[in-house]
Amino acid sequence: MDQIFWLILMRMRRPLLVLIGVYSIAILGMVLVAGPEENGQITHMDFFHAVYFVSYTSTTIGFGELPSAFSPSQRMWAMVCIYMSVVSWIYSLGAILALIQDPAFRQAMTERHFARSVRKIKEPFYLLCGYGEAGRALVQALTQYNIRMVVIDKSEDRINQLSLEDQTLPVHVPGLCADAEVPEHLLEAGLKNPSCSRVIALTDNDTVNLKIALTSKLLNPSLKLIATARNEETKLNIASFGTEHIVDAFEIFGETIALSLHSPDQYLLREWLSGVANTPFKKPAMPPRGTWIVCGFGRLGRFLVNHLESEGLPVVVIEPNEDILSGSHKVVYGRGTEADTLLDADIKNAVGIFAGTDNDPNNLSIIMTARQLNPSLFIVARQNLGANSALFEALDADITMNPGHVLANNIRGLLTMPRLSEFLQQVSSYDNKWACDLFKRLEDTIGTETIPDIWEVKVTEKHSPGILEVISTDQLVTVEHLLIDAYNREMRLKVYPLYLVRAGQGRLMPEKETVLEIGDKILFCGVGHAYHRMKLLLNDYYLLQQVILDREVPRSSVMRWILGTG
Amino acid sequence: MNLEKVIFGFFIVLALTLNFGFFIGEIDNPTHHHVYELFAVIVVNLIATILKFGDRTQIGAVLLATSLVADLQLIAAAGVWTYVVNINGMPMTPDVMASIVSLSGGALLANIISVVLLVLETIMLLR
Incomplete structure (x- = not known):
């Protein structure tokens, strides 16, 4: 507010002074100039009519000679008034228009509008820096x-x-075009707003991300922070002042490929649980074991080669730049877009190829060529730009890796299902056989054709008043009770309990007989309407009673008295 | 010497002196208070107000406020005059004159504060 107000005052000073000067001269002149004679006496225009005349003349409205016909000397002065005041109005209007068009003024206006719409947000919100892929x-x-x-x-x-896409989003997302490195812009975006719950730094530049992380930790230490970084040094630097999550698309992707190679069922389980809920589940393609060709030995290529080699798989690297090559793998110099290079890399005997350069046309070309040479290859393609989606869809690679989507998916998991990340962390300490068994059990009990809803039940007064009320009457509530369909007690919900947290200790796959205690947190996965059905039980004491006692329970005290269940 | 300061001080002091000139005299005697003088006071006050625009200091804000008060009082005085004489077409009576002059007296007070602040600021600069 302040800045704009002062800017207007500063800029309007001169035009307003000119207007006041011209008006006062015109009015005074009009009063002093001799008017028509009346009864032999020269009359003068009074101040009120002079103001009236100058007002309508200078704005070019021109009502004529009021209140009575002018004398020649008044007409003379009126002419002076017209030229003087019209010119001064044109000048003032020009100044106002110039102010409105001024880039500094417009930036100040948009910032103000943005800051106001941020202040209006009353529910918790996330501050996202960087609107790339x-x-x-x-x-x-x-x-x-x-x-x-x-x-x-x-x-x-x-x-x-963003402002175009905002029309189709379910909630309004205000956007500001500004440098996030400047703390003032972060403050305008609500860094100190009590509703701001997280800062997510996803700009293309490591230094900027670092600066954002620093700014938010200094100005609002309680704020949780997610930042992306590419450089190892920056990662360590950002981690050093307590950033909660540091994510790197390439690292995540490398780990995912490694996981899919050494424990495919763990990978399957993870993909199934962390997809977008209630969408059909397509079993991911499993990378085969054998010789792999990696095109592009940049940061992503290096991550992948390390993971492949630690799985004991032979790797051939294709890379045009000799300077950045290192390590003991077989190397072919070239782009990989020509058949020669690929043949040199012994593509006929390879099982998989990874086109991982930072150039989409090159990646597409590598894969088209490789497919002609060896149609049975397992293909992993890196897609750098969202705009090329149609091309990569037509290419139909076994795995298409889009760094932006990898990051977004990972962060979505962290933000919407933090407990699931914890669960998956625990699961990863088990072997593939264990994950395979678990997936079988899930397939048998709830089916794995669609991606499940994941939710957490907190046994607290605020989140599950129904359970608390039952516990307070010294009845026992077990996990199994929650799995019963409240509307049809013969039926079981398509729900599976995954994880129980009690007193800070996590337990995988809690038994159905487990008795709930106050403060427990249980992670469930389920399909269909299961989530909403279970929600009913959590909130409704009577429904839960019916489920536990396996009979109808009257809701009104009169009925209870009649039935004698008091 | 700064020309801007000269102009600034000139208009603020002129606003006060003209205001005083209009105010002085018997409060209800129309011959002691001339309409041209009131016109001049209003114009000079408006100019002084605009000269005070854009000063972001604390003292600048108070200066602007005093000017706005003076403008308001003087325009009210002019409004009373116009309403009685030009719109109702009645001759100027002592009681109308008294109310016009007392309104301009309020503006005079605001202008005095304005000048005092200006002097204070100058003294503060000297020390």
Whole structure:
């Protein structure tokens, strides 16, 4: 508010002075100039009519000679008034228009509008810096959960894109085109707003991410922070001042590929649980074991080669730049877009190829060529730009890796299902056989054709008043009770309990006989309407009673008295 | 010497002196208070107000406020005059004159504060 107000005052000083000066001269002149004679006496116009005349003349409205016909000397002066005041009005209007068009003024206006719409957000929101591929995918995903977000990006094109997409999003996402490195912009975006619950730094630049992380930790230490970083040094630096999560798309992808190679069922379980709920589940393609060709030995290539080699798989690297090569793997110099290079890399005997350069046309070309040479290859393609989606869909690779989507998916998991990340962490300490058995059991009990809802039941007064009330009457509530369909007690909900947290200790796959205690947190996965059905039980004491006692329980005290169940 | 300061001080002091000139005299005697003088006071006050725009200091804000008060009082005085004489077409009576002059007296007070602040600011700069 302040800045704009002062800017207007500063800029309007001269035009207003000119207007007042011209008006006062015109009015005074009009009063002093001799008017028509009346009864032999020269009359003068009074101040009121002079103001009236100058007002309508200078704005070019021109009512004529009022209140009575002018004398020649008054007409003379009126002419002076017209030229003087019309010119001064044109000048003043020009100054006002110039002010409105002024880039500094417009920026101040948009910032003010943005800050106001951020202040209006009353529910918790996330502050997202960077609206690139990852930021865009994240906004699309999180707004589906009705999570409010605020976006800052340096590029005007991206903010324009956001304001277009905002029309189709379920909740309004305000965006500001500004440099997130400047603390003032972060403050405008609600860094100190009590509703702001997290800062997510997803810009393309490590230094900027570092600066954002620093700013938010200094200005609002209680705020949780998620940042992406590419450089190892920056990662350590960001971690050093207590950033909660540091995510790197390439690292995540490398780990995923490694997981799918050494424990495919763990990978399957993870994919099934962390997908977008209630969408059909397509079993992911499993990378085969054998010789792999990796095109592009950049940061992503290196991660992948390390993981493949630690799985004991032979790797051939294709890379045009000799300087960045290191390690003991077989190397072919070239782009990989020509058949020669691929043949040199012994593509006929390879099982898989990874086109992982940072150039989409090259990646597409590598894969088209490789497919002709060896149609049975397992193909992993890296897609850098969202705009190329149609091409990569037509290519139909076994795995298409989009760094932005990998990041967005990972962060979505962290934000919407933090308990699931904890669960998966625990699961990863078991072997593949264990995961395979678990997946079988899930397939038998609830089916794995669709991706399940994941939710957490907290046994607290606020979240499950029904359970608490039952516990307070010294009845026991077990996990199994929660699995019963409240509307049809013969039926079981398609729900599976995954994880129980009691007194800070996590337990995988709690038994159905487990008795619930106050403060427990249980993670469930389920399909269909299961989530909403279970929610009924959590809140409704009578429904829960019916389920536990396996008979109808009257709701009214009169009926209870009649039935003698008091 | 700064020309801007000269102009600034000139208009603020002129606003006070003209205001005083209009105010002085018997409060209800129309011959002691001329309409041209009131016109001049209003114009100079408006100019002084606009000269005070854009000063973001604390003292600048108070200066602007005093000017706005003076403008309000003077325009009210002019409004009373116009309403009685030009719109109702009645001759100027002592009681109307008294209310016009007392309104301008309020503006005079605001202008005095304005000048005092200006002097204070100058003294503060000297020390």
